[in-house]
Amino acid sequence: MKYLLVREDDEGEDELWGRCANVEGFFVDPVPPTREVLTFRDCTPAGPLREAVSRPGQATALLGNGYVEASDDTRAGWWDLVDAVVLAHHPSRSDPSLVDVVVGAGVNGAEGGGFARSGPARFELFLGNNVSAGRCLRVDGLLAPRQAPAKIPMELIGCEPTERLLSALRRPRKWERDWAELWALDRTGQVMASPVVGLRIDGARPSVLGGTLIDITLTDGGDDRPSPAVRPVWESWYQGVPTAPNRWAPYSSQGRSAWLGLALQAGRPRRPDRSGGVHHLDGRFVTDVPGLHCAMSEALAGPGGYFGRGLDAFRDCLCGGFGLTPPFTLIWHDADIARQAPAAAVSAAEGLPSYAEEIVQVLEGAGVTVVLA
Known part of the structure; x- marks a missing residue:
């Protein structure tokens, strides 16, 4: 069975x-949400959205998945956006320093108690790895009623x-x-x-x-x-917790994310936390964020091990309970691959560190000696 x-x-x-x-x-x-057209009014764009609306001669721009957070003085609500695309943008009529942005996306929501605007509200768009893409005064079409999927x-x-x-x-x-x-x-x-x-x-x-x-x-x-696309990952884990390194490497970002979820569930028997020693991260396949966490987990917890799948979870693992706590030394081999791969260089905003650089900062802040080789 x-x-x-x-x-x-x-x-x-x-x-x-x-x-x-x-x-x-x-x-x-999952059943994809119905595509809708939303107009973000009086926006102060940031990060990916600012980049999208500043490209000359480009009618559309891909934003990917994200969500809109709406809040007033009493409550908040969240709407997921799936495969969002900038369809048009132009200066706001009320304030030319602000921007109106027309976006096409699949919309799910609202969550968080059913936000209903009862007064002045604030709307903020987040994309990718919870990257803020700017704030707006209102979003036409967002508060419309929707059927559950x-x-x-x-x-x-x-x-x-x-x-x-x-x-x-x-x-x-x-x-x-x-x-x-x-x-x-x-x-x-x-x-x-x-x-x-x-x-x-x-x-x-x-x-x-x-x-x-x-x-x-x-x-x-x-x-x-799970998606049918990650069935091969599950078939691999069905044979038991992997014991060979880099078994996750051939998979897509989606497959690598599924790998991390199975590693978390597997939760190898807890060993008393230890410190010290030198640990080696094989960076040859760190071409995206899930790949970074797969490689990091393998370096610090062994093949099939788990040591976080996002910044917050990674910080938690460094605090103990996962077999290893600082201080120790991490040698990150082929670190240039993570720094140069577009999928791994996830910036929180212009001028801020990439995701890989943030990971290094978290490690060093926790007392880990990081050597980029």
């Missing part, structure tokens, strides 16, 4: 509801249900906590991931695998499922 359906009982303890041989619909891409079902194949699941099948009802976790196991039985799934059952039938097994359709397979 490769999957376990697990739900918390009334005391907060994990309770097994069923074992499943396989799952159809475990790897899915469609739920994508999931098929549990070849299930051995426990009595709890059989009871739910006999007498379907709305649960107070209408969710469970689906534990995905590697071949050794270790949990690789535990995404949340909806517990509303759309149907059950004798399994296509035969015997006394059953197949179950869940109305909502949840939002935590």
